[in-house]
Amino acid sequence: MKLAELAGKLELKAVNSLFDRELTGVYISDMVSDVIANAQAGNLLVTLQVHTNVIAAANLVDIAAIVVTQGKKPPEDVIKMADKAKITLFTTELNRWQIATKLYESGVR
Amino acid sequence: MAEQTGLRYQMVDVTPGHVVMEHDLMSRAMRSYFSAEQVAPVEEYREGDHIWHFAGTAQAIQFDVRDNRSGEIIPFRELLGLTYYGCAKPETALRRLGDVAHENGISVYVAVAYENPDGSVRALASEKIRVLNALFNDRLRTPGKKILILPDVFDLYRTMSYGEIMIDFGLTSMEAD
Numbered sequence: 001m002k003l004a005e006l007a008g009k010l011e012l013k014a015v016n017s018l019f020d021r022e023l024t025g026v027y028i029s030d031m032v033s034d035v036i037a038n039a040q041a042g043n044l045l046v047t048l049q050v051h052t053n054v055i056a057a058a059n060l061v062d063i064a065a066i067v068v069t070q071g072k073k074p075p076e077d078v079i080k081m082a083d084k085a086k087i088t089l090f091t092t093e094l095n096r097w098q099i100a101t102k103l104y105e106s107g108v109r
Numbered sequence: 110m111a112e113q114t115g116l117r118y119q120m121v122d123v124t125p126g127h128v129v130m131e132h133d134l135m136s137r138a139m140r141s142y143f144s145a146e147q148v149a150p151v152e153e154y155r156e157g158d159h160i161w162h163f164a165g166t167a168q169a170i171q172f173d174v175r176d177n178r179s180g181e182i183i184p185f186r187e188l189l190g191l192t193y194y195g196c197a198k199p200e201t202a203l204r205r206l207g208d209v210a211h212e213n214g215i216s217v218y219v220a221v222a223y224e225n226p227d228g229s230v231r232a233l234a235s236e237k238i239r240v241l242n243a244l245f246n247d248r249l250r251t252p253g254k255k256i257l258i259l260p261d262v263f264d265l266y267r268t269m270s271y272g273e274i275m276i277d278f279g280l281t282s283m284e285a286d
Binding site: 021024031032033034036037040041042052053057059060062081084085086 | 193
């Protein structure tokens with residue numbers, strides 16, 4: 001599934017540019033070391049973290065986009081860094097369990 | 110890490126643990142090491158002329174890399190973490206170099222190593238830097254995207270804060286908003 005299609009289905013709001021690409025799956029984690037070790041290229045990363053190191057780790061493993069949960073707002077430097085790395089940043093009021101359920105129902109595995 | 114067939118290098122023996130930072134009040138020396146214990150050790154201890162005090166901790170992983178062609182396991186025990194150029198302070202050599210590289214489609218990272226007990230750095234061998242570059246670049250899917258992992262020619266291990274290295278701080282105290 002393409003990122004733009006998923007964003008439309010889940011009503012996800014991008015806080016930076018939308019860099020549309022094919023998703024290869026989902027990875028849910030709040031640890032950058034875990035993301036580096038286990039996430040796959042093209043994954044959608046679901047996290048509560050908004051530190052610059054999350055973008056650094058996501059870029060290293062070629063994450064397609066990040067969904068920040070529970071209404072957390074990424075700081076401006078994080079948004080700029082995501083733009084430079086061509087990683088779409090979404091925010092949602094949902095928690096990680098709720099967004100995981102919606103992703104599954106949308107057909108993302 | 111999930112099995113990825115067809116890739117030459119693969120992260121194996123991924124061990125979760127802690128980067129433990131410690132300091133000696135008398136000499137003002139600081140150093141860090143990896144602990145695989147479930148709870149990071151915080152006790153002070155004497156070593157020669159130094160008395161090392163706990164200064165902080167962050168969650169991290171330690172890993173080895175398997176060469177799927179030869180079967181060789183390449184240990185990376187001296188690797189503290191990777192630092193992304195975008196997390197470096199503006200006007201530093203790393204940031205300026207990284208900005209130029211970025212304009213050419215290359216994301217620059219620096220492999221920061223642990224210190225030896227005497228404070229000297231445990232430099233990563235050139236061959237290991239080559240393996241790290243292959244490990245991460247082989248996993249990329251975005252056309253034209255390139256990762257460049259450099260050895261710590263910037264002496265970052267001396268000058269930068271641990272917050273600039275990709276290790277996990279403050280997770281246990283993280284608030285929901």
